[in-house]
Amino acid sequence: MPVESIYFLNPEDPFGCLSNASRHQVYIDGMSWQTAEHYFQTAKFKDAKLRYAIIRAETPDEARRIAHQHRRDQRPDWHKIKVGVMRKALSAKARQNADVRAVLLITAPARLKQHAKTGDFWGGKKNMLGKLWMQERDRLGESGEFDSLNRPLPPPWEKYPELHRASIGWRMGYGEAYMEEWDAYFYGLSPAGRSRYQQIFTPPKEWHGFYDR
Numbered sequence: 296m297p298v299e300s301i302y303f304l305n306p307e308d309p310f311g312c313l314s315n316a317s318r319h320q321v322y323i324d325g326m327s328w329q330t331a332e333h334y335f336q337t338a339k340f341k342d343a344k345l346r347y348a349i350i351r352a353e354t355p356d357e358a359r360r361i362a363h364q365h366r367r368d369q370r371p372d373w374h375k376i377k378v379g380v381m382r383k384a385l386s387a388k389a390r391q392n393a394d395v396r397a398v399l400l401i402t403a404p405a406r407l408k409q410h411a412k413t414g415d416f417w418g419g420k421k422n423m424l425g426k427l428w429m430q431e432r433d434r435l436g437e438s439g440e441f442d443s444l445n446r447p448l449p450p451p452w453e454k455y456p457e458l459h460r461a462s463i464g465w466r467m468g469y470g471e472a473y474m475e476e477w478d479a480y481f482y483g484l485s486p487a488g489r490s491r492y493q494q495i496f497t498p499p500k501e502w503h504g505f506y507d508r
């Protein structure tokens with residue numbers, strides 16, 4: 296089954312809380328930051344005055360604008376550390392904001408992509424921001440139900456497409472063993488998890504009504 300892609304960029308859009316510009320505070324390195332963007336843009340500099348100007352910027356766009364204006368004063372190792380800085384920002388944002396965490400987890404197993412208008416690093420071809428979000432999603436779901444949905448057990452029609460629904464193979468041999476495994480997996484999910492699973496794996500015509508058995 297093809298994996299869908301979810302795009303984000305503007306904070307007002309349905310998955311906009313994944314944008315660094317969304318209005319979610321983060322608490323990192325002993326202080327509170329207005330947005331993840333404020334934290335990220337400030338981290339580029341060592342100069343205290345400049346850092347202060349970015350910290351106090353009224354909007355995340357303004358923080359980014361000031362940082363870009365002073366590009367030449369960036370710390371020399373910035374390109375080596377920037378991915379780690381971004382990872383730290385996203386992790387704090389998801390762990391400290393329940394609404395962001397809920398949206399992030401419900402995106403599974405879709406691919407996350409920043410719909411950047413400019414640049415190919417955080418969005419575009421490289422899509423580093425999307426990749427970091429997916430890594431954070433995996434970490435958050437590691438021991439929980441969302442991990443089961445990230446790596447779902449495929450439904451019987453995807454696992455053994457050679458067996459038609461009425462086949463005796465589902466009552467004997469490998470089909471039977473798989474059906475037992477699948478039942479244990481599916482009925483082990485919460486009602487919300489089962490509902491999400493059914494959205495992801497819509498049965499083909501032959502298997503219509505399967506979930507209502």
Ligand SMILES: Nc1nc(O)c(N)c(N[C@@H]2O[C@H](COP(=O)(O)O)[C@@H](O)[C@H]2O)n1
Nearest residue numbers: 315332359409411412413414417418424
């Ligand atoms: N608003 C917006 N529009 C674009 O087209 C973008 N590519 C981005 N990217 C975001 O900007 C931050 C990093 O930028 P710089 O490394 O300072 O260029 C980061 O939050 C990206 O997600 N934003």
